[in-house]
Amino acid sequence: MNSKSFEQFFKEATKDVPFPFQRRFAEALPLPQLVSVPTGLGKTAMAVLGWLWRRFGADEERKAATPRRLVYCLPMRVLVEQTRDCAILWLHKLNLLGGTADFEEINGRETLRSYTPDWGDPGRVTVHVLMGGEDQDDWDIHPERDAILVGTQDMLLSRALNRGYAANRARWPMQFGLLHTDCLWVFDEIQLMGAGLATTAQLDAFRRLPPSRESLPAKDGHGCRSVWMSATMQKDWLKTVDFGTFLESAPELTFDWEKETKAEGLDERTRQTLRDRWNAPKPLAKAGATIGDPSKLAVEVIETHRNACAAAGKGTRTIVVVNTVRRACEVFEALNIAGGGSPKNKRKIKKALGPQNDAGTPLASKPGMVLLHSRFRPEDRAKQVQKALAGIEPGGPGIIVVSTQVIEAGVDLSATTLFTELAPWSSLVQRFGRCNRRGEDNGARVFWIDLPGNRKDAEKTAPPYEIEALDASRKLLNKLTDVGLTTLPPVELAFEHTHVIRRKDLLDLFDTTPDLAGNDIDIDRFVREVEDSDVHVFWRAWDRPKGYESPPDDEPAPRRGELCPAPIGTDANPGFRQFIKKAGGMVFRWDFLDKKWQKVAAAAIAPGQVFLVHTDAGGYLAEQGWEPDSRNCVQLGDPQGAAKGDAPDATEDERLSRIGIWQTVADHAEEVCCELDGIVKALSVMGLEAEVLRHAARWHDRGKAHSVFQAALPDGTGDAAKVWAKAAGTWKRYSRRHFRHELASALAVLDPRNDEIPDELRDLIAYLVAAHHGKVRLSIRSLPNEKHPDGGRRFARGIWDGDTLPETNLGGGVIAPDVTLSLEPMELGLCEQPPFAGRLSWAERMIGRRDAFGPFRLAYLEAILRAADMRASRPPIRKPNKGRESA
Secondary structure (H helix, E strand, O other): OOOOOHHHHHHHHHOOOOOHHHHHHHHOOOOOOEEEOOOOOOHHHHHHHHHHHHHHOOOHHHHHOOOOEEEEEEOOHHHHHHHHHHHHHHHHHOOOEOEEEEEEEEOOEEEEEEEEEOOOOOOOEEEEEEOOOOOOOOHHHOOOOOEEEEEEHHHHHHHHOOOOOOOOHHHHHHHHHHHOOOEEEEEOOHHHOOOHHHHHHHHHHHHHOOOOOOOOOOHHHHHOEEEEEEOOOOHHHHOOOOOHHHHOOOOEEEOOHHHHHHOOOOOHHHHHHHHHHHOOOOEEEEEEEEOOOHHHHHHHHHHHHHHHHHHHOOOOEEEEEOOOHHHHHHHHHHHOOOOOOOHHHHHHHHHHHOOEOOOOOEOOOOOEEEEEOOOOOHHHHHHHHHHHHOOOOOOOOOEEEEEOHHHHOOOOOOEOEEEEEOOOHHHHHHHHOOEOOOOOOOOOEEEEEEOOOOHHHHHHHOOOOOHHHHHHHHHHHOOOOEOOOOOOOOOOOOOOOOOOOOHHHHHHHHOOOOOOOOOOOOOHHHHOOHHHOEEEEEEEOOOOOOOOOOOOOOOOOOOHHHOEEEEOOOOOOOOHHHHHHHOOOOEEEEEOOOOEEEEOOHHHOOOOOEEEEEHHHOOEEOOOEEOOOOOOOOOOOOOOHHHHOOOOOOOOOOHHHOOOOOEEHHHHHHHHHHHHHHHHHHHOOOHHHHHHHHHHHHHOOHHHHOHHHHHOOOOOOOOOOOOEEEOOOOOOOOOOOOOOHHHHHHHHHHOOOOOOOOHHHHHHHHHHHHOOOOOOOOOOOOOOOOOOOHHHOOEEOOEEOOOEEOOEEOOOOOEEOOEEOOOHHHOOOOOOOOOOOOOOOHHHHHHHHHHHHOHHHHHHHHHHHHHHHHHHOOOHHHOOOOOOOOO
């Protein structure tokens, strides 16, 4: 795309002229890091289109200063799809979309129906949602391509800490490396991030600091930038132990009403739009109902909504924001006459709702009802959001949206009437932004719902917030009669960091090997508030003739669209732990080592885990989401979808080897080297790193010459003399449990007798070779239930001391000599026996490489090699250009 002005670029995408602050962000050198702009003025368009213009419309200086991946991090799940849809629509308008999108017009709004990414044109941008599940769209195998990644803070920060929630664990290091290299991180509505905010600041600092005392600082922060945005931004919120030094010089962008409206070049229409939004009236009053009384609140909401519709002479939108999912469901039920309170209150609700038919269902005069919170399956959540965003029929009864905090940020939704429970001031400011958003509604009104007058009841209903924060908000609200942008007072807001990740924590997380019990380091305290900790749940049906049979071991892994977040729960707020106790043994978790589904005990639950639940156990309703008290059989969204998935990842998996064709190690190595050359050239990886990657690509499958691998091949090779890397047909089981061919490859590289490998590069090449499936990395150790060799020999991952690899053609004129493998490097301390006598152990060598290159760069090199291997290993039908993908 030829260079063009940001105004022209913005107008092509949105049909609007950008506000001055949006233009300042896009054109700034360097990019602003701290952005303080009132809600409702277009921060999302500023960030997304600003990045796009810098990559595809600006001059070379700005393009070179802008990372190729935009990572848009949101605090709430319900916002992700809307941000993704906006990005896809804007890219479509700009003719920059990588892939195929299908749109339809609903109530005057272009709505995305479907999107399939496509990497065929390197001059286009793909869009990806990071939400977990096994239906990967392969964003991570194209490190050289421009892409937009949208996700929630738990999904994105867990991946940035090398423990991706609800993700294939073998891909953790790959995504870790890519998310810390060549990325523009945009953190939206940071006042809602809780404990995750300190982590975002610390990670930014870690990328700039030297990886160890012996190392130099990383070049330009690994090409990463961070932008923090909020309507209530305060610089001190980001003052952490390691980021404090960088915070002082962080460029800022602050909205200034006078400067914005008087800026040169602003047309009168845009100037008036800005005035309307800035001066939008939002009269404030206290609601009659108090927090914790859904029946009374339902009556008040209905009556106020009806009055607003009557005054406007048309249907209007009312939004009710409450602080917990449970209360949102209770209010929603009360509004729908499905429960909530005594029979007397039910009669009051019925009376407020108006006429009903003989079946007790309200007639057409009942407003539309929508429930929004974070605990839905994606398909159901998308339907709820679409209902909330739908246009309102002029003569209809309007719509009432009941929501939790998910509506505070990013949702382009405006209401005539807003009810909100008392909340911390920063949250209230965001909620006020959902009322009369564009200044076009003269009948707008805001009602705040106070805590109960009794202190004991108040303390009971205050969570998830501290009662002191709610008391402070009450004092401010009692002084206000309007909460429009012009009347909101400036307030100093404290932000206390409870858990701050340190460099040692990050280094500990670099090794992804689980402990002997199969557990991983818990990162939840660094990702979000511990009280909000989630697991992910999906439902399936299978035969249970005796009641509690486990699912079959080949039950496919979950698709992204099946996963529902569920709170782990506490004694005061029941969640998944309590659900398990009632579910009667119908809850299971995949065992990565034993390769089967295991029943789950409540005490074994940890944040980010994924659980399979039989549909008979209940726990979910399509219009209410996660509902642990429901015992109704859960309806599957796509009954056939599960049959299309792969089995969950396991330590012995060889999916990249089973692609439907026969291919020798030499031929596959040639394809990997071809793919690698394209990636390395596009990313300008040069010198030692490029040389190391090329050696690793050539040697990565050397271990497939091992007799255990070759014996597992399907029958019918046609030429038993060849060393095969890929095979079509039915594979046999490995004769040794947990066998990993890449460990054999790495030991062959590490052998000092191997003259094909430069000694000064040997350790790094061996690491990349070992890590190319994400299962052998910093440590080598045997796993539970491995087959023991005779004679007390060492063994690990199915490799035994004394195993041999025959001479093997690796392509490119490289012939790997036959070798006898030694596992002595798995021991700690200096090796004592040939061929490793006097040399360091595997762990010491690999930790040395980690500390020399830093965890981010080392994982990035790992990701590049794995991307080349995975692209070369795709089934032939998915390989463009006869198996060679142009960079």
